[in-house]
Amino acid sequence: MNEKTLIKLEYPKIIEQLKNHASSVGGKRLCENLKPMTSLEQINRAQEETSCAFTRLVKKGNPSFYGLIPVDGSLKRLEIGGTLGSGELLNIQKLLRITGQVKSYGRQEQNDDTQDLLNELFDQLMPLTPLSTEIARCILSEDEISDEASPTLKHIRIAMQRLNDKIHSTLTQLVNGRYRTYLQDPIITMRGDRYCIPVKAEYKNQVPGMVHDQSSTGSTLFIEPMTIVNLNNELKELYAKENDEIQVILATLSASTGEYVPEIRRNYHVLCELDFIFAKGSLSLEENASKPLFNTQGIIHIRSGRHPLLDQKTVVPITVTLGEDFNLLIITGPNTGGKTVSLKTIGLFTLMGQSGLHIPALDRSKLCIFKNVFADIGDEQSIEQSLSTFSSHMTNIVSFLDEANRDSLVLFDELGAGTDPTEGAALAISILDHLFQKQVRCVATTHYSELKVYAMSTPGIENASCEFDVETLRPTYRLLIGIPGKSNAFAIASKLGLSDNIIEKAREQLSSQDESFEDLLTDLDASRKELEQDREEIKRYKNEISSLKNSVEKEKEKLRQEKERKIREATEEAREILSSAKAEADEIVKTLRKMGSAPVTMADVERERERLRKKMSGLQDKNASLQSKPAKAHKPEEFKLGESVKVLSLNVKGHVIAPPDRKGLVQVQMGIIKSKFPIGDLEIIDEEPLYLKKSREQKGNQKMKMGKSFQIRPEINLLGKTVDEAISSLDKYLDDAYLAHLPSVRVVHGKGTGALRKGVHEYLKRQNYIKSFRLGEFGEGDSGVTIVEFK
Known part of the structure; x- marks a missing residue:
């Protein structure tokens, strides 16, 4: 890939953004070395890796690679049998600890049935937990070895502690006793690795011992009393033994680590690779980017692309196509209108995509794989080389004009500028025609009207323009394909206050052909704006119609629910009245029997009870007539085992578990509830019968789940709910999960005060279709979740 082009299109700035992630x-080194690729297979793999990282970041957040230090030098010393220092061993232990964390991150994704390209890298990681644990046990920090590193070291340090205590005790007695008047200060100090006391110079003969140092003034001598010389010597010997034992420990740890040099080296390189891939995913997430679709047919279709180096909140997206109906695009428009940004966006997206990076554009954007991208952008005037603007441009163009072919993308900014307009326009047309004949994909920006005419009159070449609002004298930065841009010089000058006389004289200088062409462009622009307004108005009408339709549907549903609610209320009220009346009648009969009143016979009583019974039956029949009726009458033989039905009186769904009996009652399973209903209260619904689902499952070796299992998640989140709300939600969820034949589910209730967990467990104990339940283990959510298994 042309290095000069990478700089012109600001590709290094994208790499700098990537490094920051x-x-x-x-x-970071892998980010620095990232360059556009030309192999479709490599590009697609790199893009897929970025997509996988993006998905994992959204689901799980970013895995931590912080503290990953290069260990190549240490590993090379281990390969030749060398001994590592405590700091180097700690670096390796940190690498193994990060390996374990990243491995766990990848494993948790696999538990969610996530299989992607990154699993190959996660599977290569070997945490070497026993080795990591041993290093951490022995080495507390770069300057501290644990007492528990070996029994010998522990024994030595205990002896050192006891000897230190003895020396301090002896010196304390001397300092506070007979030597008190001879001391500068009653303290114990160290000189070298020997314990001393500060003695006034005039009393040095009064304190027998070895002089190790004196103060800067010479008034104080630091003397090691003879009574502790032997103790200090013993302490020094223990220090030497401690150091020797530490070397033995480091040698042992180094030897153990040396057995796993290939695994540790692979861990390091895989972690760096994953860090690089997740940096790409993180950049994609930050830019709200998407994976482009690649082709080798020279087709570019960028949908609402945003230049990644501009403020994403204010940048105006552009939509641009190239390589389908036309191979050459000429962009025109006023200065600062966005032509160069559009040009750079096309080139930079190509480089980013071929580097495996997502592009900040809408999904399903298309890019072509180019072996080379050439760009002539910016003013390269060089005083040192005596090159004018035009000369510098021509030098750059000549350098790649013959090299460009149909596998190249060529970008020109202000082609032919910097010289006589007539000659510059002619030269620009000639260069573009040369590339067009070679079937090179090319995009050029220009001010020349001759190039607009050339694009309009040549099949396979298309005009485009950057829209400009004459009223506000500001560009909109919208790229319009198929419409040549106007210079708007007269309109801008008039808005800025230039005299109308001067503008009219300027118009007279234009040829009639030029004036007609400008008028045509004005008419085209006016027609375009009118069409866009009509399109927006149609879109608005469609949205209003859709909104009204949704409102009507919601209102219909609301009315249906209200009707069903009133029917249920009326039904319940009627049942209560009937029950009350029957109870009252029974009570009267009982009372009359007890009283044994002569005027009232048992026949009269029975007739009264029969009358009440008939009244209640009539009300029940009337009540039933208010309930929903099946859409069509069903025959008893239609109610097969496993058939999906709707119980109209309860407005719930279930399936047949027993055919109609002699009384015409059908047994229906609704969740965990079984009940019998008359045929007239049931409606067969258009769903696959349960026995067909089971048959299909058996034929698939029990690898396929029931249709509903695809809709039931294996987890319910009860966080933030009261116990009553949670139990209500859990009851319905467990019914659905049990019917979907899920083997087990995960109930998330959090830790908190434990009230919600206790309520959930009390409820689960009462369910006879629950086989068992337990709190989650490490990696499953600990005591914040409960794992439930069905029978």
């Missing part, structure tokens, strides 16, 4: 030295 990497945590490790190795990951």
Whole structure:
């Protein structure tokens, strides 16, 4: 890929953004070395890796690679049998700890049935937990070895502690006793690795011992009393033994680590690779980017692309196509209108996409794989080389004109500028025609009207323009394909206050052909704006119609629910009245029997009870007539085992578990509830019968789940709910999960005060279709979740 083009299109700035998302030295180095690729297979793999990282970041957040330090030098010393220092061993232990964390991150994704390209890298990681644990146990920090590193070291340090205590005790007695008047200060100090006391110079003969140092003034001598010389010597010997034992421990740890040099080296390189890939995913997430679709047919279709180096909140997206109906695009428009940004966006997106990076554009944007991208952008005037603007442009163009072919993308900014307009326009047309004949994909910006005419009159070449609002004298930065741009010089000058006389004289200088062409462009622009307004108005009408339709549907549903509610209320009220009346009648009969009143016979009583019974039956029949009726009458033989039905009186769904009996009652399973209903209260619904689902499951070796299992998640989240709300939600969820034949589910209730967990467990104990339940283990959510298994 042309290095000069990478700089012109500001590709290094994208790489700098990418580096900021990497945590490790190795990951940043991979970012720095990232270059556009030309192999479709490599590009697609790199893009898929970025997509996988993007998905994991959204689901799980970013895995931590912080603290990953290069260990190549240490590993090379281990390969030749060398011994590592405590700091180097700690770096390796940190690498293994990060390996374990990243491995766990990848494993949790696999538990969610996530299989992607990154699993190959996660599977290569080997945390070497026993080795990591041993290093951490022995080495507390770069300057501290644990007492528990070996029994010998522990024994030595205990002896050192006891000897230190003895020395301090002896010196304390001397300092506070007979030597008190001879001391500068009653303290114990160290000189070298020997314990001393500060003695006034005039009393040095009064304190027998070895002089190790004196103060800057010479008034104080630091003397090691003879009574502790032997103790200090013993302490020094223990220090030497401690150091020797530490070397033995480091040698042992180094030897153990040396057995896993290949695994540790692979861990480091895989972690750097993952850090690099997740940096790409993180950049994609930050820019709200998407994966482009690649082709080798020279087709570019960028949908609402945003230049990644501009403020994403204010940048105006552009939509541009190239390579389908036309191979050459000429963009015109006023200065500062966005022509160069559009040009750079096309080129930079191509480089980013071929580097495996997502592009900040809408999904399903298309890019072509180019072996080379050439760009002539910006003013390269060079005083040192005596090159004018035009000369510098021509030098750059000549350098790649013959090299460009149908596998190249060529970008020109202000082609032919910097010289006589007539000659510059003619030269620009000639260059573009040369590339067009070679079937090179090319995009050029210009001010020349001759190039607009050339694009309009040549099949396979298309005009485009950057829209400009004459009323506000500001560009809109919208790229309009198929419409040549106007210079708007007269309109801008008039708005800025230039005299109308001067503008009219300027118009007279234009040829009639030029004036007609400008008028045509004005008419085209006016027609375009009118069409856009009509399109927006149609879109608005469609949205209003859709909104009204949704409102009507919601209102219909609301009315249906209200009707069903009133029917249910009326039904319940009627049942209560009938029950009350029957109870009252029974009570009267009982009372009359007890009283044994002569005027009232048992026949009269029975007739009264029969009358009440008939009244209640009539009300029940009337009540039933208010309920929903099946859409069509069903025959008893239609109610097969497993048939999906709707119980009209309860407005719930279930399935047949027993055919109609002699009384015409059908047994229906609704969740965990079984009940019998008359045929007239049931309606067969258009769903696959349960026995067909089971048959299909058996034929698929029980690998396919029931249709509903695809809709039931294996987890319910009860966080933030009261116990009553949670139990209500859990009851319906467990019914659905049990019917979907899920083997087990995960109930998230959090830790908190434990009230919600206790309520959930009390409820689960009462359910006879629950086989068992337990709190989650490490990695499953600990005591914040409960794992439920069905029978």
